[in-house]
Amino acid sequence: MANVAVVGAQWGDEGKGKIVDWLSSRADVVVRFQGGHNAGHTLVINGVEYKLSLLPSGVVRQSKLSVIGNGVVFDPWAFIREVNAIKEKGVTVNPENLIVAENVPLILPVHSALDKAREEAKGAGKIGTTGRGIGPAYEDKVARRAIRLCDLTDDAVLVEKVDALLAHHNALFRALGAPEMTPADILEPLREIAPQVLPYAAVVWKQLDELRRAGKRILFEGAQGTMLDIDHGTYPYVTSSNTVAGNAAAGSGMGPRAVGYVLGICKAYTTRVGSGPFPTELTDDIGELIGQKGKEFGVVTGRKRRCGWFDAVMVRQAIKTGGIDGIALTKLDVLDGFDEVKVCVGYRLDGQEIDYYPANAGAQARVEPIYETFEGWKDTTRGARSWAELPAQAVKYVRHIEELIQAPVALLSTSPERDDTILMTDPFAD
Numbered sequence: 001m002a003n004v005a006v007v008g009a010q011w012g013d014e015g016k017g018k019i020v021d022w023l024s025s026r027a028d029v030v031v032r033f034q035g036g037h038n039a040g041h042t043l044v045i046n047g048v049e050y051k052l053s054l055l056p057s058g059v060v061r062q063s064k065l066s067v068i069g070n071g072v073v074f075d076p077w078a079f080i081r082e083v084n085a086i087k088e089k090g091v092t093v094n095p096e097n098l099i100v101a102e103n104v105p106l107i108l109p110v111h112s113a114l115d116k117a118r119e120e121a122k123g124a125g126k127i128g129t130t131g132r133g134i135g136p137a138y139e140d141k142v143a144r145r146a147i148r149l150c151d152l153t154d155d156a157v158l159v160e161k162v163d164a165l166l167a168h169h170n171a172l173f174r175a176l177g178a179p180e181m182t183p184a185d186i187l188e189p190l191r192e193i194a195p196q197v198l199p200y201a202a203v204v205w206k207q208l209d210e211l212r213r214a215g216k217r218i219l220f221e222g223a224q225g226t227m228l229d230i231d232h233g234t235y236p237y238v239t240s241s242n243t244v245a246g247n248a249a250a251g252s253g254m255g256p257r258a259v260g261y262v263l264g265i266c267k268a269y270t271t272r273v274g275s276g277p278f279p280t281e282l283t284d285d286i287g288e289l290i291g292q293k294g295k296e297f298g299v300v301t302g303r304k305r306r307c308g309w310f311d312a313v314m315v316r317q318a319i320k321t322g323g324i325d326g327i328a329l330t331k332l333d334v335l336d337g338f339d340e341v342k343v344c345v346g347y348r349l350d351g352q353e354i355d356y357y358p359a360n361a362g363a364q365a366r367v368e369p370i371y372e373t374f375e376g377w378k379d380t381t382r383g384a385r386s387w388a389e390l391p392a393q394a395v396k397y398v399r400h401i402e403e404l405i406q407a408p409v410a411l412l413s414t415s416p417e418r419d420d421t422i423l424m425t426d427p428f429a430d
């Protein structure tokens with residue numbers, strides 16, 4: 001049975017939420033395997049808007065099992081807030097249709113405090129994080145001092161681990177001139193939230209194995225995008241997890257063969273939030289117009305997104321490093337009405353042409369895009385549900401992108417509505 005992983009192929013915000021939701025109608029299980037509540041997915045279903053950060057997008061389809069895997073960093077307070085917000089919209093959420101890996105590391109108040117204090121100390125050189133404590137929580141996981149969901153069942157262990165955690169974090173707070181925390185600052189809120197979150201704790205790897213063997217279809221839902229991957233992205237201006245599909249298995253407790261088709265999501269242009277290099281960024285009126293038409297504001301932080309032309313070199317690189325089989329192209333309609341549209345087809349670095357994005361941060365900042373210019377289209381692509389409904393120039397643009405990125409467009413999304421989607425290849429086909 002083919003399982004599918006959906007990952008971002010740019011800097012996040014590619015419109016994964018809609019595609020995951022669309023695909024989840026065909027899946028039995030939807031799994032988040034990395035990131036945390038830094039992600040922001042907007043789903044529009046029958047005119048109702050749902051904003052999700054930590055919960056898998058499958059949660060709005062109550063008959064599906066939604067899973068938060070061990071590769072996620074889990075903020076129990078954000079989790080309960082989001083569960084309650086979704087319930088208020090009439091969606092049934094309970095431990096029958098939503099489970100969390102018992103070995104998931106927790107994001108604690110200490111992590112968001114450190115995230116913010118460090119960003120402040122960095123001044124102009126800041127990463128522009130979401131301030132949710134994602135990086136510090138992953139640091140604690142790798143340093144083997146994280147408090148995990150399963151630790152909430154054993155108060156003696158918890159007390160010991162909080163002491164060890166604070167010995168480390170208070171030293172950092174002192175160095176940053178930030179207020180220190182006491183064990184009670186961590187323990188009391190944890191003891192309060194524990195009875196609310198523990199019912200959702202589960203042996204996820206085991207349940208997924210049983211579901212896989214029963215032939216259930218699993219959809220792995222990536223957050224952020226390849227260019228924010230801790231290894232393959234624009235380091236250090238990245239998030240702190242592997243966002244590529246290679247992490248779907250490890251981040252959920254399954255083997256590498258668990259993932260079948262890898263669907264990469266990208267916009268017909270490029271956006272980025274936070275700091276860091278962005279070769280095709282447009283700081284002129286065109287960039288402003290793309291931002292306005294595309295409503296490019298962050299779901300989590302409300303920050304204005306930086307906008308630019310489609311970068312085929314970068315997306316091709318994401319396809320290679322992420323093992324992406326096909327692309328879902330979103331927001332093509334935002335380019336409707338432009339006299340011309342450009343696509344980056346190569347870079348110039350120190351006088352030389354290169355066909356990949358270099359790893360060195362200085363080189364990443366220096367590369368200049370080499371563009372190909374396309375004639376624009378005046379007719380709208382919005383809401384199209386077949387190729388025949390698309391203007392000829394728009395089809396030409398999409399076809400050329402396929403050649404440049406060396407991957408087929410499997411899906412074309414033509415509006416935020418679930419049904420405004422043109423399917424070329426079925427990712428779930430066996």
Ligand code: IMP
Nearest residue numbers: 012038039040128129130238239273274
């Ligand atoms: P962090 O994940 O909060 O540590 O932020 C690190 C970088 O990733 C910053 O540039 C954020 O803006 C970016 N980032 C994190 N999550 C998302 C997302 O869901 N969409 C887009 N950018 C994100």
